[in-house]
Amino acid sequence: MKVSELSRRSGVSVASIKYYLREGLLPAGQQTATNQADYGELHVRRLQLIRSLIDVGGLPISRVRATLAAVDDEATPMHDAFGAVMHGLDEVPADDRPDDVDAAFDEVQTWMASRKWHVAPNAPAPHRLAELIATLRRFDFPISMSYFDAISDFVEGVVEPEVEYARAMPDRTAAVETMLIGTVVIGQVIVEIRRLALEAVSYRSDGS
């Protein structure tokens, strides 16, 4: 299909499509003339993915580029690709972190080992978690690793069917894309449900 048809099918403007092509988020179409290219169903799906990550997931373009590079790197096996996609979602933290973040990072490492969670050494999530713990402690929140265990027991049960669902996809790209959209969107679902619960519980416990 031509770019105008791709725009109609995906609901993304031609200007945005050209921007995503330039930025390397969308693979080029099949060249048919000097100034014309042919696009397929993969392009429609990829555009839906890009828009979901930006509009719904709130990811900046740089993070979208990093995660999609992991999706498209056919050389990495499926599990590593699942990891790489997750790693693309966060900035890699700076080395010169404060002492309280350093201490929290050691706790996170010990805690992950106690859960037998295998995570790649370059994963940004344990570093992010250490920053979050240090922040909560600066505001005197009583945070311990047993609190994290309660959250993790629940989360582990929720993600198992998600991983199975992604793995059952017909090909590697569909599997990794599904994993990506699930990671970003379902994570956000939990955040929004938490906000609703906070408001509802606060209202309920209010004397007025």
Next chain:
Amino acid sequence: MKVSELSRRSGVSVASIKYYLREGLLPAGQQTATNQADYGELHVRRLQLIRSLIDVGGLPISRVRATLAAVDDEATPMHDAFGAVMHGLDEVPADDRPDDVDAAFDEVQTWMASRKWHVAPNAPAPHRLAELIATLRRFDFPISMSYFDAISDFVEGVVEPEVEYARAMPDRTAAVETMLIGTVVIGQVIVEIRRLALEAVSYRSDGS
């Protein structure tokens, strides 16, 4: 204290402090001379809050301004302030939404009523949730409201001690600030733990 001392105490540069003063995120200090002002402990704490929301929570300046305005509006009672803080965290969605988001919004409303969750009519979270559900369905994720109930049962248990902790603060501002930092940072904690769990579960279920 002078602005230089405020900078040293909070770890925020004088340039950033002046920017936050101009943007109305930080209340002005007590004027002591034409070009000098006196700052107190409330300013130190407010700067820590601003940096946590921006650096750790990843909020844009516009959202920080909206939530801090809710914190500082002494005219609203505590419960309404808790709600208003939450409402400031999300953009209010556009009116012209697609049919599938509209349908999902009706489901969210019915589901919230079934849980007896009272949430202000202008809360953005139910709208955001509808967008997220519609996005998951576009990617053929099998999503039902019973799945949401499982998440909510867990989340409701986690937020109850959080709300109590915030309410036990010595004054209204401290209570609302605590609620805000808990909402943003603990929400992000769950997101990061989910990413770790996804990577760990995916690794474990991998044949290799």
